[in-house]
Amino acid sequence: MTHRQDDRNFRLPRDVLPQRYEAHLAVDFAEKSFRGSQRVTLSVVRPVREFVVHSLNLDLTRVELRAGTRVLPARVTVLPVSETALLSFEAEIPAGEATLHVDWTGNFSDGLRGLYLAGEVAATQFEAADARRVFPCFDEPAFKARWALSVEVPVGLAVLSNGAVADSSPSGGGRQRIRFAETELLPSYLVALVAGPLVGSPEDLAGDVPVRTWALPEKAHLAHFGQQAALAALPRLQAYFGLPYAFGKLDQVAIPEFEAGAMENAGLITYRELALLVDPVSAPLSVQKRIAEVVTHELAHQWFPGLVGSDPISAPVADEALAQAVALLAVEWTHGADAARAVDAQQVTGAYLAWRGMGGEDAAADRPTSAFADEMSYGALVYGKAPGLHARQRALLGEGAFVQDLRAYVDTHRWGWADSSSLTALLAQRHPGQASALRALQRRWWSEAHGDEDLGSAETGAVPGVPSWSEVEKLMRQIEH
Numbered sequence: 001m002t003h004r005q006d007d008r009n010f011r012l013p014r015d016v017l018p019q020r021y022e023a024h025l026a027v028d029f030a031e032k033s034f035r036g037s038q039r040v041t042l043s044v045v046r047p048v049r050e051f052v053v054h055s056l057n058l059d060l061t062r063v064e065l066r067a068g069t070r071v072l073p074a075r076v077t078v079l080p081v082s083e084t085a086l087l088s089f090e091a092e093i094p095a096g097e098a099t100l101h102v103d104w105t106g107n108f109s110d111g112l113r114g115l116y117l118a119g120e121v122a123a124t125q126f127e128a129a130d131a132r133r134v135f136p137c138f139d140e141p142a143f144k145a146r147w148a149l150s151v152e153v154p155v156g157l158a159v160l161s162n163g164a165v166a167d168s169s170p171s172g173g174g175r176q177r178i179r180f181a182e183t184e185l186l187p188s189y190l191v192a193l194v195a196g197p198l199v200g201s202p203e204d205l206a207g208d209v210p211v212r213t214w215a216l217p218e219k220a221h222l223a224h225f226g227q228q229a230a231l232a233a234l235p236r237l238q239a240y241f242g243l244p245y246a247f248g249k250l251d252q253v254a255i256p257e258f259e260a261g262a263m264e265n266a267g268l269i270t271y272r273e274l275a276l277l278v279d280p281v282s283a284p285l286s287v288q289k290r291i292a293e294v295v296t297h298e299l300a301h302q303w304f305p306g307l308v309g310s311d312p313i314s315a316p317v318a319d320e321a322l323a324q325a326v327a328l329l330a331v332e333w334t335h336g337a338d339a340a341r342a343v344d345a346q347q348v349t350g351a352y353l354a355w356r357g358m359g360g361e362d363a364a365a366d367r368p369t370s371a372f373a374d375e376m377s378y379g380a381l382v383y384g385k386a387p388g389l390h391a392r393q394r395a396l397l398g399e400g401a402f403v404q405d406l407r408a409y410v411d412t413h414r415w416g417w418a419d420s421s422s423l424t425a426l427l428a429q430r431h432p433g434q435a436s437a438l439r440a441l442q443r444r445w446w447s448e449a450h451g452d453e454d455l456g457s458a459e460t461g462a463v464p465g466v467p468s469w470s471e472v473e474k475l476m477r478q479i480e481h
């Protein structure tokens, strides 16, 4: 192998690809630790003597590979800088199928990533690259595989993952073992687990998809609005994309401590409490709109990147801008074009303008996450400005054509992969007469800095009266007390 394996910018070679993880995690809340065991079905593309998997702060206690009738123990070399473990074998692994068996132990993470404790709730947050803190795995978004997960936790806790609960049984000592339905092809960063004393809303059906919204018992009465928002949006998105929701069931969970606003794990969307829970009787309309918009944004993510994968590390704009644009469309279908314009002005374009008003600099939106100056700049450019590209594409091509184009995009890349130029490439192919205009639009909105010309300045465009997170937080405290 010629690549440097312990480089911070190391990316996995494609010699060995995961097909399926069958993984079990026994979680110890008191010790804040876990024991894991898994079988990974691999496709060995080229014969190799060694390969790497991501693994961060995990102790790999047994690693062996089965290829045909041979069982090869692995020598494990921890490579801390690239957050990987090099697995070396005595003999060459032939091309074809092989199975990697791994046993390991690990600890809950201190921050709000990996597997962590939020009050009494154990939750995962893997985007962009923290599945490696819980599972030894191929932790890059292009390495999609099926996940057949089971967990062991204390009895009495609600336990959720991407797939529905397939079966559960007591495992002795006051503990239960829960097995989840196997997932479709997923990148590791969309895998999720939540276990805690949570209460679910009654199960409602959106078409044939069971939907439930979960919260701590003392806040369960605030879950109704988010549940209704999902029930309203899901059938519309299915009709719009012409492809059914792919993950069998949908759970939404309010996590007491959460890093982002929400996370689009396939079939199990996790939210900051403030982004999901609300009392619609006392909360102002603007707060309700914000929650409906966040829920719809996360549901749109079930198609991008749930179905059409993309890389949240090198090009987050690809799926974030589409999710924003589709969330605005959903407001338009439900409440009309004026309402969509108002939500756009408040929550999308408004975020960009507010940030410009505070002195933030306009710049290219299509960049790796690490290339943005800070989180504010990332939020303003990727979530605030970049969705404008899709509105202009739609205006250029016409509503009817754009719907067909988006369906073609989802259909072309489903269970696969798209980068930030894939949609424009497909649009240009389907509309050759407008190909150069489409490319120019993408350059202007995503690679250059024309925000002030295209969206107006903070003075002319900003809409006052949009509550900030801290104002919403204050409001929630009033509701709770």
Ligand SMILES: [Zn+2]
Pocket (backbone or CB within 6 Å): 264, 297, 301, 319, 320, 323
């Ligand atoms: Zn998003």
